Amino acid sequence: MPYIQRELLEKIMPAVVRLRADPVFFAEKVSGFRLNQAQRRLLLLSGRIRVRLAGRRFGKTALSALDLLHYALTHPGTRSLVVGPSLDQARVYFDYFRDWAESCPLVEYMIAEDRRSPFHEISFRNGSLITSRSVARGGRFVRGRGYHRITVTEASFVPDEVYYAALRPAVLQNPRAIIDFEGTPWSKSSYLYELFTRGTADGEYYSATRATTYEAPHISKEEIERVRSEVPDYYFQCEFLAEFPDSEDAVFPQSLVLSAVQDYSPAGQPFPGHLYTMGVDLAKIRDCTAIIILDVSEKPWKIAEFHRFRLRAYAEISDLIKALKARYRAKVLIDATGVGEAVAEAVPGAVHAVITKERKEEMVARLRLALETGSLLLPASELTLLEELKHFRRVGERMEGQAGFHDDCVMALALAVWGAGKGGGWSAWRAGIPAP
Ligand SMILES: Nc1ncnc2c1ncn2[C@@H]1O[C@H](COP(=O)(O)OP(=O)(O)OP(=O)(O)O)[C@@H](O)[C@H]1O
Ligand SMILES: [Mg+2]
Structure with missing residues (x-):
């Protein structure tokens, strides 16, 4: 001193x-x-x-x-x-x-x-x-x-x-x-x-x-x-002009999102005996690629690992998905709509999730249900994910923001949650990490 x-x-x-x-x-x-x-x-x-x-x-x-x-x-x-x-x-x-x-x-x-x-x-x-x-x-x-x-x-x-x-x-x-x-x-x-x-x-x-x-x-x-x-x-009105939105057309109300938030950080590693699902949403024009691994061994499910990035070659992305899949022995669901198909092709055993408008409604409804029933805990440390849930809304007929504006984390999470459900259209359950 x-x-x-x-x-x-x-x-x-x-x-x-x-x-x-x-x-x-x-x-x-x-x-x-x-x-x-x-x-x-x-x-x-x-x-x-x-x-x-x-x-x-x-x-x-x-x-x-x-x-x-x-x-x-x-x-x-x-x-x-x-x-x-x-x-x-x-x-x-x-x-x-x-x-x-x-x-x-x-x-x-x-x-x-x-x-x-x-x-x-x-x-x-x-x-x-x-x-x-x-x-x-x-x-x-x-x-x-x-x-x-x-x-x-x-x-x-x-x-x-x-x-x-x-x-x-x-x-x-x-x-x-x-x-x-x-x-x-x-x-x-x-x-x-x-x-x-x-x-x-x-x-x-x-x-x-x-x-x-x-x-x-x-x-x-x-x-x-x-x-x-x-x-x-x-x-822009909310985040840059600091105005409260007039309409309550958010798909995930504030009270619902906050009731699911807990102060934890994703563990970043697999645990023996645990089961994992992985949702992958690939960057389209403006947003990012998001990968969310969910620990679904028991409820409430928690996020085990979270990746979000821009501008990476598809080969690099599929290598990362393969490495994570092997590490967690996770059931992998990849958004195979459009450009995603090529990446899904490169990951053997991945579920190719073609997300039609109706399927998206169902996926989002299931994510909402998981939040409403307390089946899913969101990490307070991942503000990007919480902010995407905050701004995810219906614009006319469509459910995402305008032209898919930043809904990559939400969709990756919805895919991971979908993967945890029994049956449900996209392929069967796959193995998790075996207990010691
Ligand atoms: N008058 C100033 N002159 C120069 N730099 C500033 C000034 N005021 C703030 N900054 C810088 O601007 C950046 C943003 O500041 P800060 O994190 O406090 O903003 P914020 O409104 O809390 O942002 P966020 O919306 O990300 O929470 C910081 O790097 C801070 O040091
Ligand atoms: Mg701040």
Whole structure:
């Protein structure tokens, strides 16, 4: 820990006073960013229950982390908590704190202890503490401890019951406690929408602010326009303009998806005695290739391995599928519609799944049923998959997004789930890993 000499301390004192009093000055000094009006508005949001919604890459995580760090350093002896759908997402805050400790001597000096396990936790010389938890198991890891401040990241992935039963009570006893939420919107039937609406109307106890990605100082408007021309309108409105969608035409409602989420990461390896199915959805024009291996030994099924990539030669993809198939002894279902046929050909024993419009309806219905009956657990760590489920909707007659927009993970998962069903049109069950 660096030792600060008295003369040096006297020299830097005026700056320290300003750092305490001026959160924007603090944020800019610590991060090296220049904040524009929109980012300042987000940073300076006050109130006890604060909702910060902004488009992708706007800087909501960085700004909330700066706000939280400023709070911990200027409020000695306080306990703050960062929560997210998984510990991994909460860790992003600590990555920021550690980066800033490297670039800013004052932050480095103030950190007394930095722990990474069993969860990330930083204690400061002034007796403050910032710790992290996930909202898994209905918020069990959040309950029972009072906090002065709670920051909720990726707030739309936090289930309503966790807010009402765990987060809200955790700050009840302390009349000055604060809860911050940051994220992009999801559904209007959610606690986040309720808080956002209250915050917009109230502005004191409840406060809320919203910014679009266009307002971010570090992202070019041309780049955003390019993205806009590539993605469906509903997606852009939600993810870049940070607007709650008006219609509820999502195939997988938010509450359904979140009820199936658990804080686990795919194991990434087969276990003796377990049975596996593998769904493969191959990249068409715009999306990616997704491979999902599902452990279907017992319910609830869990994802064992997850791959998603763009732009790879078909030979390379079929080699990967063959290697995974051999490793897991999985039943493999490959979307053999169009270009997929050639890849399916190259994998001996794979089920060639030709996905007609009717078959797709059935597959998606079966995936939905698996979620509704609690037969399938989704890993909180795989936000790409959760985001695809979030945006998977009917557009007119078709069930995917416009022209198959990013539904590769959903379809790979639907194939793996289909493979777990008995009978059902596509070939018989194949072997799993034999028990020792
Ligand atoms: N004013 C700024 N100047 C330069 N870079 C910035 C500024 N604000 C944010 N950034 C950078 O922009 C990137 C996105 O920031 P951050 O992850 O906080 O955004 P986000 O809104 O949480 O994104 P996501 O939607 O992916 O969760 C980061 O690399 C961050 O360091
Ligand atoms: Mg973020």
